[in-house]
Amino acid sequence: MKGLLTNYYETAAIILFGIGFATLMLHSNLIKKIIGMNIMDTAIFLFFIAKGYIFESQAPIIRGELKTVYAYVNPVPSALMLTGIVVAVTTTAFALALTIKLNEKYHTVDLDKIMEMEGDKNDE
């Protein structure tokens, strides 16, 4: 319990991840699924960035004299997550485009209803 409280960034990230995952898996509405996907991605960004953050430290940009190592945060996680955000945006845009296409073809964004229309392929 104490560990969860001291690492509250990570705890929050894992809870957010759970919320996003549940939304992604349990809802059949595609828009809600995409929202869940985004919450999940954001949770990972929070988790990753928290790894590089030191309380009350600055970005590693030197103004004036050079301070001790502890005065600066680790910039690598933030830089990586910039790429991560780009990837997430691309995926979201692609998923939304697919949703529009599906809506054009089936006139609904509900995945369960679309599956019903497509019919059973004798899978299970």
Next chain:
Amino acid sequence: MTSNLPLINIMFLMITAFAFPLIKKIKYIYFFSYIIHILLVISTLATLMFVVNHGAYALNIGYPDTFMGIQLYISHVEALLGVVFSIIFLMVVIFASSTIDKEISENRIGLFYLLVNILYTSLIGVIYSNDLFNAYVFIEVSTLSACGLIIIKDKGETILAAIKYLIMSTVGSGLVLMSIAYLYSITGHLNILLSHNVIVATYQDYPNSVLIILSLFTLGLGVKSALFPLHGWLPDAHSSAPTPSSAILSSLVIKVYMVLLIKIIFRLFGLNIVKDIVIMDIILLLGSAGMIFGSVMAIKQKELKRMVAYSSVAQIGYVAFGIGLGSIAGLTIAVYHIIGHALTKSSIFLISGLMISQNKSKYIEDLKGIGHEMPITLILFTLASFSMVGIPIFPGFISKWYLSLACLELNRISLILIILASSLLNLLYYFPIVINGFFGKENLKGRIRKSKKVNPYSLFPIVTLIILMLLTGLFSGRIIDFIALSFA
């Protein structure tokens, strides 16, 4: 110069990809794609020769030292897989030039080749990369371009399949990124070699972390490579895509993630560390379950392409089985199986595409007597299915044989029964097609001998792939020795 070829390959494919939509005449698109892929075969072969002569090497990009820059690492496995991938891509591109205009509309052909190039870039990127975050970005690119190759047909079912694939893949890549974050927090590196050094020094301080990282990687990469029971998206995606796309997706895309998992297990952690972790047994269990259930599902299918797609689930099971054994012999044979199956499955998918388009029906029922009309095609199918079932000399048999030997080495004899059962199940769904295709008076009624002509441009790549498959089986000893050099 030669040592820089892997990077040049990646850049060359990326840059040339975007020229395709600009070309107006379809003939020139085909010609351009031939040139690109032939050059790629030559350059991957040169990389292979370089590795044979000089041994494995790391290629730093940007910064001369590994700490700051991105690194590619090319050992024997990577070089060999690069050659296999480039040959399969060349053959699929040749096949596509004769059939793709029947499957997708004309203004999308340029886009199709663009996506093929991007997908190829991302696949060899994942294979070569020695930097986990870089590998993650390539994984994302491969997912998006693979989705693109599925939806390019622009039909309801393909879009549905693509969105299922995309959703599952997002979960998978989320888990992969999470495990990279976890790993970064305990090692402070993204480079596999540097992380390995830290892990070896400190893993006893973090007993749970190794378990968590490895399980997240396994789950994430397992979803993407359709490891049983995470395979739900695969049959729809691979059966509804255009034929050349399904050949690439089924033979190469799902394998790449397994290669990354092998790299993580062998290079990042090392076999000594993962040996006692329960995850290895879970990979073994999922692999064995996939081998059985994938085949059982395949038997129940009525559509040819869906059957072949389920067979891929079973074959990924073999790869996971080899990894899960947790020995060097197991990893070696997993890589061999990746190569053998890539050649076999791509040819099977191309053949099924030909049979479906000529017979104008996607159901297995309607293929009865097809051997009378398309004898050469069905003979090639028979050869490929020999490999899937495991007739001696064919690569499928070799990997089963060596997997059994690897089990014996570890004194886990009961596992051989699973391999045997899976082989028998493979027999049950591939041979009925062959037997019904060639024999039975009832089946041949109304069929005219050699009535269905096959374009030589579509037949040539299949024949080449089958010949290469036979060679992979014949020279299996040498190939396995060569792969084992990476795991020394």
